[in-house]
Amino acid sequence: MTRPTLSRRSFLQACGAAGTALALPVTLGGCGTDPGVTIDGGDPLPVPPIDDGELIAGVRVFRLDLQAGTVDFGAGAPTATYGVNGAYLGPTLRFRRGERVRLEVTNSLAEPSTLHWHGMHVPAASDGGPYVMVAPGATWVTEYDVTQRPMTAWYHPHPMHQTGRQVYMGLAGVIYVEEPTPPADLPSTYGVDDLPLVIQDRRFFADGTHPYSGGATVAMHDMMAGLKGQTMLVNGAVQPRGVIARGLVRLRVLNGSNARAYHLGFADGRGFRLIASDGGLLEAPVTTSRVLVAPGERVELLVDFAGDATGATVALQSYSGEVFGALFTGQMGANLADGLDRATFDLATFEVGAPPPTTIVPPRSFAPIARLAEGDAARARQVTLAMGMGAVSINGTQMTDLTTVPAAISFDIPVGDVELWTITNTSGMAHPFHVHHRQFQVLDVDGAAPPAALAGWKDTVVIGPGQVVRLLLSFAGVADRAVPYMFHCHILEHEDHGMMGRFFLIPP
Ligand SMILES: [Cu+2]
Structure with missing residues (x-):
């Protein structure tokens, strides 16, 4: 990857998380924080490899290796990263309802970690929270039954006090929970008309480092606001350009950012159908042109590109300014928001390619959801x-x-x-x-x-x-x-x- 154009944006960061009575150690000095370099995107959208595991004696076995790596994001020098079975992020794990899965998590890092299956219904000992750590060099093996409805979940480390840093380094991936046979009336060809989009913002400096590099703790302001940056990664690439099917496309969006929420929409104002939230399909598609997705949340969108010319492009954006008042209020909110929280900005660009393998006509409604009272x-x-x-x-x-x-x-x-x-x-x-x-x-x-x-x-x-x-x-x-x-x-x-x-x- 080469991106020669670097420039420093004069980017005023609000500063002023009040007070100094710290219950936990935090590096002081958040005021005047270097906002980092601006990186031009446009590289091809990476699609994480799909991992179906290996079926052994009726159990679907996944081998996940937490490892250190290096990625050149275009900041001016390579960045030290973490990844799962690779240098940055990890494969998309495909689980099937009714099956048993075994996760074999090897920690090849020089520090303790753990993997949590965010959104999965699992026994506590399998949950991968901070009470179940994996020592450097060790392999944690856990098994559970996949009993829940189809959905998009994800995995990320969860070590006490270190989750933000380890996720920022690159440890995260998507999980598809599917029926043994996916429904024919929703796009389901992975990487063609069914795409995971992991959205993350990062703050890179010209030497390739970021605020968590070298095991650092973040400054007071970044602790209070949450660490945000001006560089947008989708599936690990800076504002990438992805070729998608000229038809109905299912985008499974994970907000994998540490702190920034996105208010998703398309630059040409087109509508789309929101079909699923964290736990799977809604009762019916919701036609809209905007959807809010906060850190940890997932949304699934059906976007129709059938009427677009081959080669046409449209940007996926965050209309953050439209929801500023819903996310930040008062002096505290004003201090903790940054410029992008008040703005509209690009996340990725889609280029319309060949028609999808089959023409999908999505249902007008999905299964009813039994309401708790x-x-x-x-x-x-x-x-x-x-x-x-x-x-x-x-x-x-x-x-x-x-x-x-x-x-x-x-x-x-x-x-x-x-x-x-x-x-x-x-x-x-x-x-x-x-x-x-x-x-x-x-x-x-x-x-x-x-x-x-x-x-x-x-x-x-x-x-x-x-x-x-x-x-x-x-x-x-x-x-x-x-x-x-x-x-x-x-x-x-x-x-x-x-x-x-x-x-x-x-x-x-
Ligand atoms: Cu919070």
Whole structure:
């Protein structure tokens, strides 16, 4: 990869996360942070290799190697990276409902890590959270049954205090959960009319480094705002150009960024159908021209290119400025937002290629979703997300280590119970709230029924500044008093600095 054109954008970063009372060590000096280089994109869109595993005695076996590498992103010098079975990011794992999978995770890094299967319903010991670490040189083998409905999940490391850095280095990948035979009325030819798009922003410096290089911790401002950058990667390439089928195309978007939300739309204003959120298909496609996707969230879009001329191009953009007020409020929000949070910018460009293998006519509706009801809840919990005095918190406290977890953020939940969680955000910026192991339903947002995009199964949901969002969660699974699951903000710098809690599934 060569990209000769480098320039420094005069890019004023707001600075001013207030306060100095730190509950956890953070490097001071966020003011005047170097915004990094501007990199011209346009290289071909990479498509992660599809990995179907190997069927051994009825178990589908996947071998994943966490390894160090080097990638030239065009910053001016190569960047030291991490990847899974490669230098940056990892393969797309294809799981099939009804099968058993075995994950063999080898850690070839020089530091401990772990892999978490974000969105998957798995026993706690298989979940890959911070309580199940993989030492350097070790191989962690775990097995579980794939029981959930088809969806797009993903995997990423989850080590205590190190998740943001390790994901930023490049450890992440997509998981397709499919029926043994995918439905014929949705695009499903991988890499042709069914594409994963992993969107990440990065801040590169001219020497190829970034704020996490060399094991660094980020500056105070980047801890509070979450680490954001002005360089957009899609599937690991800077603002790439992808050739897509001249027909109906299914884009499975993962926001794999540490902190930045995107408000997706196309430069020519075309509409598309939002067909799935985190936990799979909605009850019906939602026709729209914009969709918000926050860190950790996935959305699936059907975009029709059948009417475009071969060779025509259209940019996928983020209309971030349109949602600025929904994601940032008050002085705190103004301080923690950056220029791109107020702007429209390109993520990738699609060039219309050959027609797809078959012409797809998508259904007008999908299977109904059985609704959980408030009356199903065995108990209610409050989860309050807050920021202030240079720290992030849940219920007034923080998760600072794995053993001394305050009761306010450590729950015991009997297997099989339904719970009503009220998530309140008292801060001036949005937090994508994620719960491990189970897909949940949004009961209401500030007292109103959720919009259609949030009415399906979710595992990560944006809690806007000042918002109150109520969730219904059904905790089926396997009791385990030794290994907990996590819930946390998916702004990874917030997670790493204690905006996290845990829950144990206990016997009923
Ligand atoms: Cu947060």
